[in-house]
Amino acid sequence: MNELQFKALLPYSLLATASIIVILLIAFRRNHFMIQVVGFLLMCGVIFALVQVRPLLPVAIPPLFQIDGFALLFTGLIIGSVAIVGLFSYIYFEAREENPKEYYILLFLSTLGSAILAISNHFVSFFLGLEILSVSLYGLIAYLRNRNHAVEAGMKYLVLAALTSAFLLFGMALVYMDTGTMSFPEIAQKLSAGGGSSVLFVMGMGFIVVAVGFKLALVPFHLWAADVYQGAPVPVTAFIATVSKIGVFAILLRFSLDVNLQNFPLAIDIFAIIAIASMIIGNLLALRQANLKRLLAYSSIAHLGYLLVAFLPGNMAGVEAAVFYLLAYSITLLSAFGIITMLSTRKKDADDVEIYRGLFWKKPLMALVLTIALLSLAGIPLTAGFIAKFYVLGAGIQSQLVLPVIVLVVTSVIGLYYYLRVISVMFAAPVPAEAWEKTVSPLFYNSTYIALVILALALVALGVFPGLVVEDIRTLLTVR
C-alpha cells in the first residue's frame, strides 16, 4: 500500500479508530456526555478528512477498494446521517438511564461497515462490510433488552440476516464458479467477453438479489421491516432506515454500473418487478397503520421501490437521481425520527399516532418540522421529496420505463393519504393530556431541536433551489 492509497483511506481508518477511541474512553471514564461530544467531533473529523481526500481521487486500492467521487458522495451521506443519529441518541438514552455507553461503539462499527460497502468493488469486501454492518445491528436493535419488543426484533433480524448472508455467500460462490473472479471490473470483463447467460451465473445473481433485497427491505423480503422498526430504539430505527440502506444501495449501484446491468433484460425485468411490488405493497400496507414507526417502515419500503426506478436505467441521469433521492430521503426520515425521539418518554416511544393529536397547539415548531418531513415523504412541491421524485421520474421517462413510472405516480397519490392523516391529527383540537415530562439535558435537547429545524429548512431549501447540490453531485460523480 503506497502513501497515496493510505491517504485516500484516511477517512475510513479514522472511522475505525473512532470506535476504538470510544472503547478506551469507556474504560477510563464512563461519562455519557463526554463520549457523545467526542463521538460527534470524531464524525466531524471524518467529514473533514473526506473533504481533504477529495482532490486525490480517484484512487484504486486493488483488489478490494475503489475510492472515487461516487464513494465519497455515499460515504459523506452515511457519515452525515450518523452524526445526526448520534445527536438524537443522547437525549433518547439519557432519559432511559440504561447505560448507553457501549451503544456508541456499535454505532460507529456499523457505520464503518456501511462505509466499506460504499467503497468496495470486490465480493470479499462486500461480504465483510455487510457482515460488520449487520452484526453490529443485532446488538443495536436489541440494545434496550428490558423493553417489550426489543429482543424479539433483534432475534428476528438476526435469524433473517444470517439466512440472507448464507444466500449472499452462495450466490457469490456461484458467480465465482462461473466467472473465476470476485472483483467487479473483472466480472464485467468476463461478461462482455460473452458470458452471463449461464445457469450458474443467473442463479448466483438471483441469490445476491435476495440478500440485497432483504437489507433494503424490498417487497418479497420486507417482512422484518415493520417489527424491527417498531422494536428497535428510535435512533437505531433511524440508523437502519438511512445508513444501512445507503450503504447497501451504494454497492448495488456500483455493481450494476460496473457490469452494465441494463444489458441484461432479465435482471432489469426482475428489478422492475421488485420495484413495482415494493411501491404498491409498501403504500397499501401503510394505509391502515396507527403506529408511526410502523408507518414509516412501510413508507420506507415504498421509497426504496421509488429509488429502484432511478436505478433501472443504469445511466448517469439515473445515478444522479438516485443520489439526490437518497439525500432527500435521509434528511426527511432523520427529521421525522428526530421528532419521535424528542417526544418519546422514559416509559415508551412516541410511536402511537394518537400521541400526536393536537401537537401543533402544544409544540408548534415540532409539529411544523414533522409536517414538512411528512410532506416531503409524500412528495409535495416546495419540499426536497418532490424534486427527488421529479428527478427519478425524469430518469425513468428518459429510458421509457412506462410501467414503473405510472406505478410510481399512482402509488405516490395513494401514499398521500396516510401522510396527510398524521398531519391532520397533529392539527386537530388537542386533548387535555398529561404534562410533558421534563427533559433531562437542556443543552442536548436544544441542540437536537436546532438540528431538526436546520434539517427541515434544508428540506425546503433543497425543494426550492435543488441546484444548490445537483451540480456538486454531478461533478463528484464524474470523478471515477
Place this chain on the structure above:
Amino acid sequence: MGITQILFWFLTALVLGSALMVIFSKNPVHSVLWLIVTFFCISGHYILLNAQFLAIVNVIVYAGAIMVLFLFVVMLMNLNAETEPQKNKWLKFAGAIAGSCLLLVLVAALKDTDAMRQEVLMKTGDIGLIHNLGMVLFRDYLLPFEISSVLFLSAMVGTVVIGKKGD
C-alpha cells in the same frame, strides 16, 4: 524406514483408532475425550506436512474451544448410558443413507484429482510456516485482515452488550 515414516504410521493408526472409539464408546464424555485425541493426532500430521500454523490453530480452535463447547452441551443435557433415548429404526436407516451419500460424494470428488497420484512431500514447502503466512497476511492482505478483525470486534462488543447482567 525413517523416523518421519514411523511417526506417520503411528499417528495414522492412532487417529483411525481414536476416531472409531469416538463412535463406539457408550459414554458421551468418553467420546468427547477420544475426539480430543483425534484432533491432536491430526495436528501431528499437519506438523509432518510442514504446516505449523494450521497445526497450532487446529489445537487451539478444535481441541480447545470447540471441545469445551461439546463438553458443556454434554453436561447440560446430562447424557449417560441409562437415559440415552432409544433410537428409531428409521432414524438409523436415514443416518446410514445420508452417511453413505457423503462417502460417495467424497470418493467421487477425490477420485480423479491430481493430488491422489502424487506422493506426499514431507517436510518440504514453506507455505505453511508462520513466518511466511504472516508476511502474506500483513503485506498483501493487510486490509481484508484488518476489516475481518473489526468484524470480530463488533461481534464481541455486541455479545457483551446483550449478555451482561442488567444494572
